[in-house]
Amino acid sequence: MPELPEAETIRCQLEEEIVGASIRRLDLHDRRVARAHNSPKELTSLVEGRRIVRVGRRGKAPLLFLDGKRPATLVFRLGMTGLLRVVPPKAPVDKGTVVALALSGRKHLRFIDQRRLGSLVAYPTHDVDATPEFEHYGPEPLSEDFTPGYLKNAFSRRSARVGIVLMDQRVIAGIGKIYADEVCFRAGIRPGRSVRRISGPMCARLWEAIREVLSEGIECRGSSARDETYRDVYGMRGSFQERMYVYQRTGEPCRVCGTAIRRTAITGGRGMHWCPECQK
DNA sequence: AGTTGGACCTGACTGC
DNA sequence: TGCAGTCAGGTCCAAC
Numbered sequence A: 001m002p003e004l005p006e007a008e009t010i011r012c013q014l015e016e017e018i019v020g021a022s023i024r025r026l027d028l029h030d031r032r033v034a035r036a037h038n039s040p041k042e043l044t045s046l047v048e049g050r051r052i053v054r055v056g057r058r059g060k061a062p063l064l065f066l067d068g069k070r071p072a073t074l075v076f077r078l079g080m081t082g083l084l085r086v087v088p089p090k091a092p093v094d095k096g097t098v099v100a101l102a103l104s105g106r107k108h109l110r111f112i113d114q115r116r117l118g119s120l121v122a123y124p125t126h127d128v129d130a131t132p133e134f135e136h137y138g139p140e141p142l143s144e145d146f147t148p149g150y151l152k153n154a155f156s157r158r159s160a161r162v163g164i165v166l167m168d169q170r171v172i173a174g175i176g177k178i179y180a181d182e183v184c185f186r187a188g189i190r191p192g193r194s195v196r197r198i199s200g201p202m203c204a205r206l207w208e209a210i211r212e213v214l215s216e217g218i219e220c221r222g223s224s225a226r227d228e229t230y231r232d233v234y235g236m237r238g239s240f241q242e243r244m245y246v247y248q249r250t251g252e253p254c255r256v257c258g259t260a261i262r263r264t265a266i267t268g269g270r271g272m273h274w275c276p277e278c279q280k
Numbered sequence B: 001a002g003t004t005g006g007a008c009c010t011g012a013c014t015g016c
Numbered sequence C: 001t002g003c004a005g006t007c008a009g010g011t012c013c014a015a016c
Helices: A004-018 A040-047 A148-156 A162-166 A177-187 A200-219
Strands: A023-028 A052-058 A061-066 A072-077 A082-087 A097-103 A107-113 A119-123 A262-265 A271-274
Touching (some): A004 A052, A004 A061, A004 A107, A004 A200, A040 A072, A040 A119, A072 A082, A148 A200, A162 A177, A162 A200, A177 A200, A177 A271
Antiparallel strands (some): A023 A097, A052 A061, A072 A119, A082 A107, A097 A107, A262 A271
């Protein structure tokens, strides 16, 4: 699923491909993608005829910044299976396409989302951090705002399990199941441990693991594990799955100690993967 | 306020 | 072969 490294890969590639292009037309193939945020009419009027001046990202969401005069920002929530593809105008429309943007320069940007858990929102501003969607978001984990002290402080206000808190976008922006599992492994901490019982040194190890794992994820251009549908803007797979220690490896031997990887259910039937020997 | 659990969504897979 | 049930998890919302 697209988390920070996948979204960052998409952001870099879109920056190369579409900055400076104008949006000629927006085709809403599945109006559910707009959710309750914008009516199709609003979406169209905020977007059509505008120029893409910058590509950004907040957490897991790629952002398109449009024209300065009447600024607008398009926020792509990729959900579980959302993909962005840049294709020639005549490329066949993939099954699962929810939005197609016809751009100047003979390019189309397609938002493909098999499971329709993704969404597209347009705001009439460039200041997305002021929108209800992002105003309570935590810091970008690879920015200077994200410090070991910040993490320690955030933990001190909570009692939930580490695995859950790492995925809370209000604490840290951009981490989902894959990277939460891998961060906990690298830090040697069980995802089921309460953040109340995270010591200073453990917190420092987590902070370091977060930076390391996400940076590696970006270097690998994201992860396209067994049943992951993730592909980049050009349809290519990422390679972070080759570096995974625990995610989706239930029952397989730990790559460090050989112990069988375990899966423990957390809320909503979701599971966290961990090594009972390497993680305490 | 923090935390938990259900709903949304669709394709792949399992069991009868 | 067919079909019901289950699983996957990002995000939102209601309830505790």
